[in-house]
Amino acid sequence: MVSVFISIPTMFFSMYGMNIGLPEQHNTQAFAGLIVVCLFTVVTAYFIGRKKRIF
Numbered sequence: 001m002v003s004v005f006i007s008i009p010t011m012f013f014s015m016y017g018m019n020i021g022l023p024e025q026h027n028t029q030a031f032a033g034l035i036v037v038c039l040f041t042v043v044t045a046y047f048i049g050r051k052k053r054i055f
Contacts, residue, residue, distance in 0.1 A: 004045060004049075005042050005045070005046070008038065008041050008042050008045060009038040009042065012034055012037060012038050012041075013034070013038075016030075016034065
C-alpha cells in the first residue's frame, strides 16, 4: 500500500529530473504546481482505494 503512495510522486519528480525540454521548465512556479499535482494524485488514489476497499 505504501509503495503506491511513494511511486506516484516519484514518477512526477523523475520526469523533471531528466535532461530534456519539458513544459513549464523555466517557470518559477513549476515546482509548486508539481507538488500540488502530486498531492492531488495521491489523495485521489487514496480515496479510490478506500472506496474499492483496497486499503
